[in-house]
Amino acid sequence: MNLAEQLPVLPVIIPLVAAPITLLLPQGRAPHLWATLISWLTFAACIFLVSAVSDAGVISYHLGGWVPPLGIEYRIDLANALVLALVSGIASVVFAFAYRSVRVEVDPRQSTFFYCAMLICLTGLLGVTITGDAFNVFVFLEISSLSTYALIAMGANRDRRALTAAFNYLVMGTIGATFFVIGIGLLYQATGTLNMADLHDRLAGQSNRMVEAGFAFIVVGIGLKLAMFPLHLWLPNAYTYAPSAVSAFIAATATKVAVYVLIRFFYSVFGFDFGFVAFAFTYVLLPLGLAGMFIASLVALFQDDVKRMLAYSSVAQIGYMLLGLSFATVEGLTASLVHILNHALMKGALFMAVACVVFRTGSHSLQAFAGLAKRMPVTTWAFILSGLSLIGVPLTVGFISKWYLLTAAFAAGHGYAAFLIVASSLIALVYIGRVAEMMLLREAPSEGPYAIPIKEAPLSMLIPMWVLVAANIYFGVRTDLTGDLATRAAEALMLVAGGAP
Amino acid sequence: MDDWIDFALGRYNYWIAIVLMMTGLYIVYERGNLVKKVVGLNLFQTSVFIFYITIGKIAEGTAPIYIGGELDHGESEAEAAGPLHDAPADGANALGEATPDLADKIDNSGQILHGKIANDFPANDLKAGLESLKPPADTSAEASLHKAPDIDAGKIANDALAAVEKPPAPALDLADPAGLHGADAAHNAIGAAVHHTSEVIYSNPLPHVLILTAIVVGVATTAVGLALAVRIREAYGTIEEDELEAIDNIAEFGEGAAPAGAAS
Numbered sequence: 001m002n003l004a005e006q007l008p009v010l011p012v013i014i015p016l017v018a019a020p021i022t023l024l025l026p027q028g029r030a031p032h033l034w035a036t037l038i039s040w041l042t043f044a045a046c047i048f049l050v051s052a053v054s055d056a057g058v059i060s061y062h063l064g065g066w067v068p069p070l071g072i073e074y075r076i077d078l079a080n081a082l083v084l085a086l087v088s089g090i091a092s093v094v095f096a097f098a099y100r101s102v103r104v105e106v107d108p109r110q111s112t113f114f115y116c117a118m119l120i121c122l123t124g125l126l127g128v129t130i131t132g133d134a135f136n137v138f139v140f141l142e143i144s145s146l147s148t149y150a151l152i153a154m155g156a157n158r159d160r161r162a163l164t165a166a167f168n169y170l171v172m173g174t175i176g177a178t179f180f181v182i183g184i185g186l187l188y189q190a191t192g193t194l195n196m197a198d199l200h201d202r203l204a205g206q207s208n209r210m211v212e213a214g215f216a217f218i219v220v221g222i223g224l225k226l227a228m229f230p231l232h233l234w235l236p237n238a239y240t241y242a243p244s245a246v247s248a249f250i251a252a253t254a255t256k257v258a259v260y261v262l263i264r265f266f267y268s269v270f271g272f273d274f275g276f277v278a279f280a281f282t283y284v285l286l287p288l289g290l291a292g293m294f295i296a297s298l299v300a301l302f303q304d305d306v307k308r309m310l311a312y313s314s315v316a317q318i319g320y321m322l323l324g325l326s327f328a329t330v331e332g333l334t335a336s337l338v339h340i341l342n343h344a345l346m347k348g349a350l351f352m353a354v355a356c357v358v359f360r361t362g363s364h365s366l367q368a369f370a371g372l373a374k375r376m377p378v379t380t381w382a383f384i385l386s387g388l389s390l391i392g393v394p395l396t397v398g399f400i401s402k403w404y405l406l407t408a409a410f411a412a413g414h415g416y417a418a419f420l421i422v423a424s425s426l427i428a429l430v431y432i433g434r435v436a437e438m439m440l441l442r443e444a445p446s447e448g449p450y451a452i453p454i455k456e457a458p459l460s461m462l463i464p465m466w467v468l469v470a471a472n473i474y475f476g477v478r479t480d481l482t483g484d485l486a487t488r489a490a491e492a493l494m495l496v497a498g499g500a501p
Numbered sequence: 502m503d504d505w506i507d508f509a510l511g512r513y514n515y516w517i518a519i520v521l522m523m524t525g526l527y528i529v530y531e532r533g534n535l536v537k538k539v540v541g542l543n544l545f546q547t548s549v550f551i552f553y554i555t556i557g558k559i560a561e562g563t564a565p566i567y568i569g570g571e572l573d574h575g576e577s578e579a580e581a582a583g584p585l586h587d588a589p590a591d592g593a594n595a596l597g598e599a600t601p602d603l604a605d606k607i608d609n610s611g612q613i614l615h616g617k618i619a620n621d622f623p624a625n626d627l628k629a630g631l632e633s634l635k636p637p638a639d640t641s642a643e644a645s646l647h648k649a650p651d652i653d654a655g656k657i658a659n660d661a662l663a664a665v666e667k668p669p670a671p672a673l674d675l676a677d678p679a680g681l682h683g684a685d686a687a688h689n690a691i692g693a694a695v696h697h698t699s700e701v702i703y704s705n706p707l708p709h710v711l712i713l714t715a716i717v718v719g720v721a722t723t724a725v726g727l728a729l730a731v732r733i734r735e736a737y738g739t740i741e742e743d744e745l746e747a748i749d750n751i752a753e754f755g756e757g758a759a760p761a762g763a764a765s
Contacts, residue, residue: 135711142718149725153732160736164745167729171529174542174722181549181715188708189556 007052008061008074010045011084011126014038019119027112032099035115039095039122043088046081046126053081054485058492060132068132069198075132078489079337082482083129083260086341090252090348090468091122097464098245100457101355104362105243107157114154118249121147125257134184134269135194137261138177141225144257145173148250152242165237172234176224179217186214187269199269200496207275215276218265219284226258228322229292232315239311244355244364247307251314252348256340259321263336266325267497278328285326290420292319297427301434306354307364309431310347313390316424317343323417324405331408333490334483338404341482342389342397345475349386349468353379356457356465369435371444375454378462380439382469387432389472392425396476400483514555521548533742535733539726546719550712557708565706 003010018038025031053059053076061074076084095118106114124144128137149170155162188194190210191202203211220231227235235255239247270277293316300312317339324336354364356379361368373380389396402425409418444454456462475482509516521544528541557565734740737748 135714139714139718142722146718146721146725149729153729156732156736160733161749163729163733163736164749167535167726167733170722170726170729171538171542174726175526175529175545177718178546178549182552185549185553185556185708185711188711194711 007045007048008059008076008130009063011042011049011088012074012123012130014042014045015119015123015126019116019123022116022119023112025112027108029099031112031115032095032102035119036092036095038119039088039092042122042126043085043092046084046088049076050081050085050485053078069193069195072136073132073195073197074130075197076130077492078485079263079493080129080260082337082341082485082489083257084126086344087122087125087129087253087257090249090344091118093464093467094245094249094252094348094352097248097352097355097461100461101245101359102243104359105158105245106154110154110157114151114243117147117151117154118246120144121151121249125253128257129260132196133194134187134196134199138181138184141180141261142177144254145177145225148246148254149173151246151250152238155241155243155246158243159241161237162241165234165241169234169238172224172231176221176231179221179224181221183214183217183221186210186217190214196264196269200271203270204273211274212276215270215274215280219262219280222258222262222265226255226262227315227318229288229296229315229319232292232296232318235315236308236311239314240305240308240364244307244351244358248348248351248355251310251351252344255314255318256344259318259325259336259340263325263333263493267333267493271497272328273498281326281328285322286414286417289319289322289326290417292316293323293420293424294319294427297424297431301427301431303431304366305364306357306366306369306435307351309435310350310354313428313431314343314347316428317347317390319424320401320405320421323421324408327408327412327414329408329412330487330490330494331404331411333493334486335401335404335408337486337489338482339401341486342401342472342475345397345468345472346386346389349382349465349472350390352461352465352468353383353386356382356461359457359461360454366435366438367445369438370442372439372454375444376456379457379465382462382465383439384432384436385469386472387436389476391428391432394476395473397472397482398476400476400479404483514551514558518548518552518555521545521551535730535740535742536727539723539730542726543719543723546715546722550716550719553708553712553715557705559702559704562702562704565703565709568701
């Protein structure tokens with residue numbers, strides 16, 4: 001039993017085992033340091049996995065030694081290796097960042113539980129990504145969701161609306177997860193298996209009501225989890241009232257993992273043989289993606305709360321991902337995967353910048369940002385740079401996403417979609433511009449609640465934030481890294497799905 | 502007409518699941534009280550539990566709990582099936598003892614495979630599975646699996662049996678050429694062993710196990726939901742959604758800004 005053989009299970013086992021140990025640690029710094037250390041270890045394991053998968057191809061790990069169609073299989077190909085690296089990477093940055101922010105935003109008595117819940121959430125997200133078993137996806141999805149509800153509710157220390165936000169998320173998330181289970185049940189009834197690869201083999205050629213109903217339940221269930229446009233109602237409040245570190249973590253990871261699950265089910269489980277997939281792409285994902293891009297961006301434009309604005313922008317960005325995967329081409333899928341990675345980088349950085357502002361001013365209202373360029377220049381520039389990335393300015397990752405998406409749109413013959421992508425990016429320019437204008441051009445208020453003299457955020461927050469900002473630029477210049485991996489991942493997925501629909 | 506009645510009555514458990522599901526969703530949607538919402542959510546989840554149990558049911562099948570007394574072939578057989586829940590190696594050895602003539606044919610890799618297969622599926626299920634496969638060869642069983650299934654107890658049984666049939670195939674794939682013989686032997690040994698057991702048909706245990714997991718998740722969700730309701734009551738003094746919304750609106754926009762919807 002050497003460690004290399006057990007590598008695929010480590011990203012799930014390390015945080016899972018570490019989470020309860022957190023509760024035994026004394027209050028204060030210890031839980032934070034422990035959680036950060038664990039997140040780094042997990043990240044290291046994920047990086048090893050990516051390089052192993054990149055060299056050797058698909059890794060299949062049999063949990064407990066049970067042979068796959070019966071036992072639970074962890075199946076790691078390039079697509080989920082990338083998402084694994086992303087989730088654990090964001091975790092390692094946000095966990096390091098969290099300490100000061102959590103100390104002011106979360107009840108000190110809950111800080112130990114906070115890190116415990118963060119680790120459990122990380123376990124769940126990594127588990128959803130790594131597993132090759134359909135029912136296992138549900139279990140991990142609920143592990144991450146339940147801890148997320150608790151984490152969001154911890155924002156109640158500052159604003160009691162966090163409680164209602166968490167409750168609404170709980171109701172919607174549970175309905176989504178239950179729909180997903182119904183779908184899995186129907187598929188099990190049709191095939192007698194839960195292993196994704198096995199499901200794919202056995203679903204081939206099956207197209208009856210039961211499978212179609214299962215498909216619909218799964219799409220709606222995951223749609224709720226990933227905040228697909230009309231199902232996004234839980235998201236803005238949850239992101240707004242959660243503690244800032246939690247917002248940064250879940251905005252960058254939770255919905256991305258759900259998008260990954262959707263891709264996995266569309267491409268690896270159902271495949272293009274199944275007629276409903278093409279139908280769902282053309283009549284559900286494409287229009288909803290476009291609608292989400294526009295409507296959510298427009299709503300974001302009129303928000304006076306920066307966190308809520310970023311939350312609506314997240315809904316819009318999910319629209320881009322859905323749009324990319326609905327093209328059902330290698331280019332489209334690549335664009336989707338690249339945007340999953342890139343959006344996590346930019347949204348993580350943006351929410352961390354807001355967290356810094358909240359740390360000093362105690363508010364995430366737009367008014368609190370007035371004149372910040374003079375008082376908190378480092379934070380301001382982090383916000384502006386990652387904001388530019390969100391808009392899609394060249395030399396940032398956002399540009400790479402948009403580039404892949406536009407190429408894919410033209411290649412798939414959706415020229416109008418390309419036009420709409422550019423138009424909605426302009427809306428992003430306006431809403432990021434509003435905040436930038438507030439920070440750069442307005443005078444700091446001399447009286448009122450935000451008049452207190454403000455220093456720059458502490459280094460323990462600035463460094464992790466700038467790591468993400470630097471990643472935004474680094475991956476925006478070194479496009480070959482993510483782009484190539486994503487292209488290879490997309491090609492592998494398309495191969496399983498069976499070519500064009 | 503009779504067909505329709507049969508169709509409706511024969512699937513009464515599905516009707517129960519559907520009615521419960523819709524009732525639960527309606528409560529979640531309609532009731533403003535947060536605790537009632539949680540109860541509705543529970544009802545909704547319960548419908549899924551019933552649905553899963555329906556999937557696992559096999560006509561004439563009993564609960565998937567091993568009935569020890571039903572074995573009619575001496576102690577060695579009881580031993581063979583008894584320690585199935587133990588470590589794989591135990592199961593393999595026990596079965597090996599049960600069929601001494603085959604035991605020597607089973608080489609090392611075969612024994613491990615054997616153990617796994619035996620461990621995963623109670624001998625009686627295997628018997629049912631193997632017997633149903635008797636006339637046709639393995640491949641036709643695979644084929645029958647790919648036939649479009651109907652929502653029908655018989656078909657469900659078929660699916661379950663097919664699932665039972667599944668282990669040897671992938672096991673064979675994984676065994677190296679040298680191990681092939683062992684795997685075959687293991688397969689035969691199980692066949693021989695289970696043929697001595699009596700006619701007990703069990704329902705498919707897998708959906709039961711799945712739904713046990715889902716019940717745990719459901720209980721956890723209810724607990725978190727109710728805990729949130731308690732905290733909301735502490736913070737707001739109410740758990741009625743309309744009032745919560747009104748309080749939030751007043752807090753944000755001042756008195757008199759309560760939206761029209763809040764009154765209803």
